[in-house]
């Protein structure tokens with residue numbers, strides 16, 4: 001029986017806007033959070049101990065993280081080297097450099113020849129010798145147009161057609177890897193991809209440009225015991241009959257509020273030829289908490305908001321307070337007291353939304369049902385800005401020459 005710890009989507013270095021600077025270290029508290037949850041995963045790998053760690057991709061927000069973030073990541077994975085645990089680092093879309101090939105942020109581990117570390121930056125099969133026997137891991141990093149297609153092939157095609165063509169190419173390539181497998185050894189497919197049955201989370205907004213979706217049917221094969229995925233931040237198994245399990249462990253910390261209600265963690269897998277057992281383990285990720293109140297119809301909006309805050313567990317959480325009110329109620333709100341009520345939160349933002357003001361255009365000349373050319377719109381704007389009168393002539397002139405250039 002080979003024991004595997006499968007984690008993914010670490011995104012170390014993101015979510016800084018939800019943190020504060022730790023005065024003792026000068027480090028953003030959210031980086032400390034991400035280091036902490038990663039250390040929980042590594043602790044588990046070492047204490048179990050597992051025979052293999054599989055990382056499903058997206059180590060950082062981009063391919064060129066600042067050195068102190070890289071170092072924080074490396075010092076956690078270094079513990080696996082010391083514990084003699086083989087590790088596969090798969091390249092996700094956030095790890096790829098837009099210029100050039102491969103994962104700039106992860107390839108350094110191969111360049112340095114870190115013992116028992118494998119970087120999965122291409123479709124390949126790795127036969128790994130573990131404490132409990134051999135296992136085959138097929139690595140399938142994030143695919144882009146240029147991975148399997150040339151520009152003339154994709155010219156004039158729609159996104160959907162390119163997607164189809166890419167899958168047509170992927171299929172035989174994957175088939176080639178499958179044919180080379182030793183049928184007597186347990187096998188895992190480790191892939192960073194968007195499967196067409198996956199529920200979306202923050203990754204939808206984080207990704208630059210649209211990626212490809214891979215049909216789940218392509219991942220259901222008797223040749224492998226487990227499919228270890230990365231990319232989607234919400235933990236899920238895409239094949240509930242577990243034949244084989246197709247599992248996103250999800251991210252290990254909340255990257256933003258879209259992950260507020262998701263449990264964060266990693267997956268422990270036990271695998272041998274034709275048998276697999278897996279289990280999700282939560283990590284103590286920092287809580288996020290949205291408090292939304294509509295006080296437009298309330299006599300005492302301040303008390304209603306304070307009451308809404310009181311009812312929620314905000315201690316040490318990243319909190320956002322959103323309240324809707326009418327402009328006439330503005331004088332009834334004392335922001336200082338709201339801030340006071342949120343003091344026990346790790347960090348908080350307060351966002352008042354003025355209802356009446358949103359419904360009415362600020363300048364009657366710019367009503368939604370009227371279409372103005374850009375110069376008329378600028379003219380209307382400047383007419384309403386006393387303070388810009390001195391430069392309004394010059395601005396109109398500049399706008400005119402820009403539009404005519």
Ligand SMILES: [Mn+2]
Nearest residue numbers: 058092093231
């Ligand atoms: Mn990703």
